Amino acid sequence: MSRLLDVENLRVIFHTYRGTIKALNGIRLWLNEEERLGIVGETGCGKSVSALSVMRLIEAPGEIIDGQILFEGNDILKLSEEDMDRHIRGKRMSMIFQEPISALNPVFKVGFQIAETIAHCNDISIGDAYKLVPESLEMVGLDWKRSIDLYPHELSGGMAQRVMIAMALAIKPKLLIADEPTSALDVTIQAQILQLLDELVKIGKNAVILITHDLGVASEFCDRITVMYAGNVIEISNSEEIFDEPLHPYTKGLISSIPIIGASRELTGIPGSVPDLVSPPSGCRFHPRCDFCFDRCRTEPPTLSEISPGHFVACHLYSDGVKEG
Amino acid sequence: MKLETFIIKRLFLMLIVLFGVSVVVFVVARAIPADPVGAILGGNAPIELVDEMRRRLGLDKPLFDQFLDFMSGVVRGDLGVSIKSNRPVIKDIAEFFPATLELAIVAALISIILGVPLGIFSAVHRNKLVDHFCRVFSILGVSMPVFWTGLLLLILFYYRLGWLPGSGRVGIFTVMPPKVTGLLLLDSLLAGDFGAFKDALSHIILPAVVLGYSATASIARIMRSSMLDVLRQDFIRTAKAKGIGRRLVIYRHALRNALIPVVTVIGLTFGSLLEGAVLTETIFGWPGLGRYIVNSLLLLDYPAIMGGTLFVAVVYSLVNLVVDIIYAALDPRMRV
Ligand SMILES: Nc1ncnc2c1ncn2[C@@H]1O[C@H](COP(=O)(O)OP(=O)(O)O)[C@@H](O)[C@H]1O
Ligand code: SF4
Ligand SMILES: [Mg+2]
Numbered sequence: 015m016s017r018l019l020d021v022e023n024l025r026v027i028f029h030t031y032r033g034t035i036k037a038l039n040g041i042r043l044w045l046n047e048e049e050r051l052g053i054v055g056e057t058g059c060g061k062s063v064s065a066l067s068v069m070r071l072i073e074a075p076g077e078i079i080d081g082q083i084l085f086e087g088n089d090i091l092k093l094s095e096e097d098m099d100r101h102i103r104g105k106r107m108s109m110i111f112q113e114p115i116s117a118l119n120p121v122f123k124v125g126f127q128i129a130e131t132i133a134h135c136n137d138i139s140i141g142d143a144y145k146l147v148p149e150s151l152e153m154v155g156l157d158w159k160r161s162i163d164l165y166p167h168e169l170s171g172g173m174a175q176r177v178m179i180a181m182a183l184a185i186k187p188k189l190l191i192a193d194e195p196t197s198a199l200d201v202t203i204q205a206q207i208l209q210l211l212d213e214l215v216k217i218g219k220n221a222v223i224l225i226t227h228d229l230g231v232a233s234e235f236c237d238r239i240t241v242m243y244a245g246n247v248i249e250i251s252n253s254e255e256i257f258d259e260p261l262h263p264y265t266k267g268l269i270s271s272i273p274i275i276g277a278s279r280e281l282t283g284i285p286g287s288v289p290d291l292v293s294p295p296s297g298c299r300f301h302p303r304c305d306f307c308f309d310r311c312r313t314e315p316p317t318l319s320e321i322s323p324g325h326f327v328a329c330h331l332y333s334d335g336v337k338e339g
Numbered sequence: 340m341k342l343e344t345f346i347i348k349r350l351f352l353m354l355i356v357l358f359g360v361s362v363v364v365f366v367v368a369r370a371i372p373a374d375p376v377g378a379i380l381g382g383n384a385p386i387e388l389v390d391e392m393r394r395r396l397g398l399d400k401p402l403f404d405q406f407l408d409f410m411s412g413v414v415r416g417d418l419g420v421s422i423k424s425n426r427p428v429i430k431d432i433a434e435f436f437p438a439t440l441e442l443a444i445v446a447a448l449i450s451i452i453l454g455v456p457l458g459i460f461s462a463v464h465r466n467k468l469v470d471h472f473c474r475v476f477s478i479l480g481v482s483m484p485v486f487w488t489g490l491l492l493l494i495l496f497y498y499r500l501g502w503l504p505g506s507g508r509v510g511i512f513t514v515m516p517p518k519v520t521g522l523l524l525l526d527s528l529l530a531g532d533f534g535a536f537k538d539a540l541s542h543i544i545l546p547a548v549v550l551g552y553s554a555t556a557s558i559a560r561i562m563r564s565s566m567l568d569v570l571r572q573d574f575i576r577t578a579k580a581k582g583i584g585r586r587l588v589i590y591r592h593a594l595r596n597a598l599i600p601v602v603t604v605i606g607l608t609f610g611s612l613l614e615g616a617v618l619t620e621t622i623f624g625w626p627g628l629g630r631y632i633v634n635s636l637l638l639l640d641y642p643a644i645m646g647g648t649l650f651v652a653v654v655y656s657l658v659n660l661v662v663d664i665i666y667a668a669l670d671p672r673m674r675v
Contacts (some may be wrong), residue, residue: 099582104580105581105582120572121595181581
């Protein structure tokens, strides 16, 4: 399978009155065609910023200060805004968001918003694109006659997310980015939406980046998982292995904090809170919360290294032959 | 809800509001602690004359009957006879209102044509030089009183430079075009009389600019902040992710949303233009309804006060209706 996306050493900062937020600290991500990658981590760890960077949607006060994003072999950080719009955004990549209702423009009908996307992607008029809208709506399980003329405020959250999915997949993207697509929905609806996405992506052979703070959901949906912490990628592995053999102390904490349905187990969680990214902890950013922390962790940031084939971790416990835990 | 249903509903609401306004106008006029008959005839008039006058004005009847008379008049478009001019009030209004309307329309046009693009420009180029310029312009416009800008411009363009006339709607030697709409600019164009048009235009520029400046400023301000607000919304990010390009993101997706609060302000501004016309009309000797009502107040010309006020209320409601319709056309969430 060929490589679709390759993100290397991506650094993103936000200029704020409090100081510079180091939101992404040189992260690495990659994705093959038709592959599904899950990005997991606590709120504020940089998942959305990573996704928006791939779409080149980081704007002031944010800034991409370093790194490269190879998409189909080209570094899209070198493209002009016009070329991004002409060739990448809405053509080969599309995105769905956490709050589907506010992600739709309140003053336009659902049909128009989908048609606009189709029109841009295929370089046809919106009138011609409208003819393809019913098909898109039916594809996501909506009755097109009833939904095409609705405004976003007339939709439920689940319906709105279906519309967003219709819009994102109508262009048959190489890469679909879904940023917490179900976090704002009811639990029952969440499952339906994920199942729908699963089916459609299988049919459309789209590669997917699924962002979620739920490791369980991610590993069920995705082939591979990338775990982030405070602006760093700290572990990458395939979905089964991350549960069976988590390496990073943070990943272990995440897994033990997943409630097991039916069992009355206490949530252990991870003590401590997410660090402030204006002045992040020195060395390993996780060290103030880590039970295994030793001297080296406070001074030297660990780098991502491959411990077993396809399984990467950034933790000093695994460097220099120290393998344990 | 369909837009048509919405409009019909609003028309009904407007009738109710106008009924309420009529009641208020009637009650307030009756509550003025001055006797109109005394004001007309003077304090020493013989009692028979006073009685006769009271009868003529209908003031001898019970209050409720007076109210019914007033209301049935209003429904038929009869606002009574002005005590001062001895003409039907409606005729007076028909004579003076077009001047006010013309002034307000030109001022509104100036403020919309300048204010909306200024606000958009300012927001899109936030914190750049144009933005700073626009903001200073707006703050001045909102804070400078009408009479002050009025006098300032009069001194400059009339006394000093002599470029523009200082009062009235046309020069004394200009032959007025035949009256069709009562709006001089329009009538002179309809008559093909470009001399009169130029003359009317030169007369209206100063008062309209003075009247329109503060409106321009408030429209630009609200346009800017509304645009900035909308540009932060989630659906703008969606629009950018669609790859449709910056122009469409701004002019299709952001502008239509950002205009919604601006339309309200434009409506309010038009109302305040009618209001502001009172001062402007006084400064520039503009023969409009504002001056008419002020003069009627000074003379306690009761039917004229009531009729004039009611008329302004009708215009106000109509403007509001139009604003609401535009609002609903722009924002589907409002059609409830
Ligand atoms: N527009 C912004 N302005 C300032 N800081 C931002 C902005 N967007 C994101 N950040 C910062 O970047 C960091 C990562 O945010 P984000 O990627 O949204 O986290 P999450 O993993 O929850 O999606 C956070 O610390 C956040 O404060
Ligand atoms: S590097 Fe040190 S502090 Fe960081 S996770 Fe590993 S053991 Fe813990
Ligand atoms: Mg997020």
